[in-house]
């Protein structure tokens with residue numbers, strides 16, 4: 001498959017996002033034999049289209065890093081995608097359902113890097129040494145595929161379902177906490193809908209950043225100082241509805257919240 005075909009598919013997925021219309025997964029008809037490598041090439045074209053529209057990358061994100069998420073989505077390998085500046089929602093504000101297809105929310109820990117990190121062979125300990133801050137986050141995912149129904153290559157091509165993210169405004173140094181032991185609750189309208197601990201993410205969220213650095217190395221890329229990196233859902237993803245008041249509480253890291261309006 002050539003670049004032109006990848007661009008065409010990236011545009012197809014971007015149109016779904018911009019028109020808030022779900023699409024049939026691309027491995028159902030367009031590219032039944034899509035490999036993981038080619039899926040990342042489609043994702044690259046999608047990233048290029050967003051850059052051409054004037055948006056800039058806040059940082060990469062990891063997805064499907066917890067057993068709960070892998071089971072929920074029926075896939076067995078972590079993936080990465082990219083968060084853009086126009087996806088960032090301020091803590092404590094609202095999002096509008098009309099901007100999404102079928103949004104879900106998950107609680108995560110984000111890392112802000114103080115130094116570049118380049119694979120291969122990066123460990124969680126090396127990541128922690130180069131991390132400036134950690135912050136709590138709520139990621140809103142919105143797969144462009146009907147019913148969030150996808151295979152691994154489908155979701156990679158679709159930029160790992162990225163849609164919006166809310167970062168908490170409290171910065172903590174990673175050495176002030178044991179991130180694997182950070183208890184996390186995800187509540188909607190006062191009811192706990194899911195919970196977990198940092199260890200749900202590959203044993204320790206820093207391992208997720210390390211894996212990302214090692215995955216990017218294969219593409220000749222690295223993590224950069226200043227980037228904000230989502231390490232993947234600690235909790236499963238919960239469907240959003242109108243009037244939801246969503247709060248994640250992460251022990252020692254603080255709270256992050258938003259409201260859903262029509």
Ligand code: OOG
Pocket residue numbers: 062063064065066069073106139141143148155160161162231232233237
């Ligand atoms: C893919 C995105 C997964 C995470 O944190 O696991 C993700 C999906 O579940 O649609 O962002």
Ligand code: MG
Pocket residue numbers: 062063106108139141230232233
């Ligand atoms: Mg996520």
